Amino acid sequence: MNELTMIEAINQALNNQMRANDQLFILGEDVGANGGVFRATDGLQNEFGMQRVFDTPLAESAIVGMAIGMASQGLTPVAEIQFMGFIYPAIDQILNHAARLRNRTRGRLSCPLVIRAPFGGGIHAPEHHSESTESIFAHIPGLRVVIPSSPARAYGLLVAAIQDPDPVIFLEPKRIYRDGKQAIEDDGSALPLDSCFLLREGIDISLISWGAMIKETLEAATLLAKKGIDVEVIDVATIKPLDINSIIDSVKKTGRCIIAHEAAKTCGLGAEISALLAEKSITALLAPIQRVTGYDTVMPMFKNEQHYMPSSQRIIQAAIHAMEYR
Amino acid sequence: MNELTMIEAINQALNNQMRANDQLFILGEDVGANGGVFRATDGLQNEFGMQRVFDTPLAESAIVGMAIGMASQGLTPVAEIQFMGFIYPAIDQILNHAARLRNRTRGRLSCPLVIRAPFGGGIHAPEHHSESTESIFAHIPGLRVVIPSSPARAYGLLVAAIQDPDPVIFLEPKRIYRDGKQAIEDDGSALPLDSCFLLREGIDISLISWGAMIKETLEAATLLAKKGIDVEVIDVATIKPLDINSIIDSVKKTGRCIIAHEAAKTCGLGAEISALLAEKSITALLAPIQRVTGYDTVMPMFKNEQHYMPSSQRIIQAAIHAMEYR
Amino acid sequence: MTSKDSNIGLRQYLDSGGQLVQPLPSHINHRTQLIALYQTLVITRLFDEAAVNLQRTGQLGTYAQSRGQEAIGCAIGKAMLADDVFIPYYRDIATQIQRGVLLEEILLYWGGDERGSCFSQQKHDFPLCVPIATQFCHAIGVAFALKQRKKNNVAVVTGGDGATSKGDFYEALNIAGAMSLPCLFVINNNQWAISVPVQQQTAAKTIAHKAYAAGVAACQIDGNDPIAMLIGVKQALKQIRHDGKPFFIEAVSYRICNHTTADDATRYMQQKALQEAEQKEPLIRYKKFLRQYQDWNDEDDSELYQACQLTVDQAIEHYKNTKPQADGDFFDYMYQDLPADLAQQKQQFLDDLNRHE
Amino acid sequence: MTSKDSNIGLRQYLDSGGQLVQPLPSHINHRTQLIALYQTLVITRLFDEAAVNLQRTGQLGTYAQSRGQEAIGCAIGKAMLADDVFIPYYRDIATQIQRGVLLEEILLYWGGDERGSCFSQQKHDFPLCVPIATQFCHAIGVAFALKQRKKNNVAVVTGGDGATSKGDFYEALNIAGAMSLPCLFVINNNQWAISVPVQQQTAAKTIAHKAYAAGVAACQIDGNDPIAMLIGVKQALKQIRHDGKPFFIEAVSYRICNHTTADDATRYMQQKALQEAEQKEPLIRYKKFLRQYQDWNDEDDSELYQACQLTVDQAIEHYKNTKPQADGDFFDYMYQDLPADLAQQKQQFLDDLNRHE
């Protein structure tokens, strides 16, 4: 058992799966000698060689397209997109091919690949390095979208993503890459890809979030507890397909729900969760669902990024609002 | 006043605006001699010359990127993407640049362009020719997304889109391109880009839809009327920014709401509308909001596309369910 | 650029009158072999015509003809090994037929049925690709996998002249060169991308010149010359198996048909250019060649045509008798295992279907 | 390919010791002009060093240095006309300075403030572009607009060697060729894309060879030779103004610094290669040239450095004294007019801000 940060846990999971599966290949920009700009692949090229861990030319569409070709012939490619802001040239390959190859060929070919990308704000990075557009991928039928929120979940979910027989978009909240350590057993055990994680039990209100925002959500829960409000916190983690049942169960218990995410509000994943709750458990609701999200603006450059990103204060305020609702 | 189909109305609007604005340029694949694969640009190259209406090489990212460059220097480009299924290579240019140029330069440069694309299913087309992914664009801050549902609205909204100072994604429901005619005054008058259209007034239930689905929605309304259910029908039309207030007003009146769209359910625009209603008018709801949508599958190839696309039957059933809800 | 790069010039064995312009190499001068090549052309042509008829009578969806361009795909199909992998674009039914995709499967595909891409006889090839140029990226991934397998197989990928304007084409070609991947790129330069002539697509001297941007060896072949095509593809594959590097072929042809059955080429194609092109099409040319050099006579010819027609007709029967997919099948292949939310949607779909039927 | 294509070879006036390898053309041999060119190099270098220091002391965000590559941008900036349009990538502050972007604006940009791209003196140029190669597409659109304007202006776009692997680069270059657009492409081949050496990016013989794929004329210039760069860019612009066709320059340089302040090049760059490259960098070379051919002495040199340092220091003062943006400004430039839903979000934002402060 080692104490690892999230980025170290990701590295560990990759290493573990490289050892377990000699058909696993890592490709992307700067994943080789440089070990990735965040060091997710640090040491892997050294250990597994230039054939299995290789730097590609700078071409995101081809990185994903190539991974599709590899996957179709039985390899297990894990592609890194350096930042989520640079994944868009590859959306065509993701949406029109990776997500469809199994269905298009009625199962004759399939596409077991993982696309890893750091995402989200809060590290004072340049433009395009801070956005969260997970809901675009959640809208695409045929994908899995997974977002870890702790080192242990990063390890277990990445192992699961690699072992999954279908394409997985694995989004890594870079703001918490180095935000504290957790003891991790490097035993290659996978976490389920179809269940939310219940991080804190409570009976008054459900706070739903994922990724780096789990930090503010748990902070809010602690502070609300001091005010006598007993908060339940759910980490959605497996964004798509979505485990709505766990969320419904929670809301049926608490009757109140706040969804927090960094992404822009309109058509964010919060909308889907809220809509499903409104459809399936409207009678359980004691107060309107509220979404605490990024605004429908471009993520500001870093001087103002803290103004954009939802704070624990905003979550607390929404929760109090819900508690006071009559 | 001419009686025009939707595709003719689009052609008319383009023609009108080409005459009104000599800085307007039309670019895309096969928009010249061929007049577009659906004939949206028929005759325009003949009338306005090869400089102003030109075929580009086959490169969607460059088509949009080029339009951005043109727009930044004061031209008004109207780019055609042949089918929405081929817009994805250009998402990078749309999301990372078109939607951001004004904000990035604090208004020094701007991006007054229109991207037209036929979309949606129902014409027995090959794979990739039938999808509806408007919510991906609705999620992107800085865009306008507009979808007409009749010849007259196509004319007026396209004129508005061309005159708008910001980037507009103009999605054309090809299933109804030739589905009936309307008398249209070719006077270049624009419809507002910030209001839903109330297509039918009623007091029992609000049916919310847009694009080709307006057809099934109106059909459903007629049939429901026969059962004594008085239906209100709203055509959202300006998908982003969204005029939620008109929808809320309607739902406050009726207390019941069905949202119908062809796009896949998860993170579709229906989710956003439903979430906003749940947030802002939950007390007005006499029954849960229901979404009647495409499934979270790939749009099947055409043998089964009718199984995928929401029918008026499904809308009626949802409406009856809502009426019977206690 | 050194002169070594500059060997681009149209390779030909048969002129448009079917005359040999250079002697046949010994490995390709057996009568049975030469007639077998003819058979591939004929069956493709007859299938193509049948498909257009089916479309016209509402029994098939939009269909992309390969009329006049059959020699390219037939040569590819003949030259490849079974364990090579083919990554086609939508106009590649000629090759598909040679690769063992059943004619009825091809019809199913164009008839709007996914099962047409679930090739029963052909397990590794890609299905037809619709989004232009995306297939080139898959091909380099396949080539990478084949390289790992160390069996000297090649990924063969095709595309149109229009496709060579698109980012994915260049990205893939560049990576193939940079990573030395066993990948053969064949471009069907049929002079048109729907209504846009190739002169408007690019100022490159030839499409083959584009390969130099990626440091990939290239040549230009008369794509309407079945023999030059077959020899050219065979040579390219041999070279790739030998040196492990990619190769690029521009096959120069002409689209003497509509882009698809949904297109009307009279809107943009000059009648004269079309008529000229018709003179150079591969079937007439090849028949003249067989007649002159292999004693091929009209009787032989009509026998061959009849046999091929029979095959096509049988496939059409098969196609027409194929049972529809089970209701809701389209849910079942989204993931290996149906996730809970989709299972629920499927159930709902089936319930609705029952209720409304 | 004809021999006319094959004129690619490194163009040089100054060798790395600052010796002229060919006589200067008459339009570029005036002392003031030659010193003015030096000044552009020096101010860029001093600004660059200051920016790195600001970053190290937490007063600036991640910053992309141009150390050792200043000659490319300075030459571009000097050669362009005011009404030409510059479409830069993130490593182009040398050109920006010459284009009239204020030093404090450049600092604002790298300090995470959008106002740094609202150039007060420069109305048409694009802001720095971060998503690799996307800028090439903007450039052809700008070039199209300039062509419409009929004033013989040119769109000048830059990018790195890594950028030439990306689809947008090829698509734009191909269209520039096909449509004859007045666009100058300049590639800073600094041999690295972060940690990936150019040899791994492509098997093309040179980056300049890529232009042939698009039928665009190209040349390769020693990017660390300020004079060759200035003459090369001037010639290219003149030719474009004359024939209206695009042109392509590969400027060969070396990144003798980290990729950005967030990078650690020691992880992947050999010390030896770096040291060799340091020998060829433009400022030392150009100073030697001035000393030998223009009587430039240490006193002249330190005077120039002092003057430039003063300018930089003043800009830093300005930068530090810039008032923050008004709260919620980031809502106001999403659309020309704030839509109702955003207005509501802005109000909510301001209310929350008040409540929590």
Ligand SMILES: Cc1ncc(C[n+]2csc(CCOP(=O)(O)OP(=O)(O)O)c2C)c(N)n1
């Ligand atoms: C990315 C993309 N854009 C547009 C289309 C629509 N489209 C289908 S075929 C075609 C022309 C292709 O021409 P070419 O590559 O020369 O192939 P050909 O059809 O001539 O064989 C176009 C524009 C598409 N399928 N994919």
Ligand SMILES: Cc1ncc(C[n+]2csc(CCOP(=O)(O)OP(=O)(O)O)c2C)c(N)n1
């Ligand atoms: C589309 C995209 N992918 C990845 C990145 C991350 N990234 C920033 S700079 C860079 C390397 C660029 O190298 P090159 O084009 O040679 O320019 P240089 O930085 O060397 O001047 C990468 C991969 C990006 N900005 N955009």
Ligand SMILES: [Mg+2]
């Ligand atoms: Mg073609």
Ligand SMILES: [Mg+2]
């Ligand atoms: Mg570089």
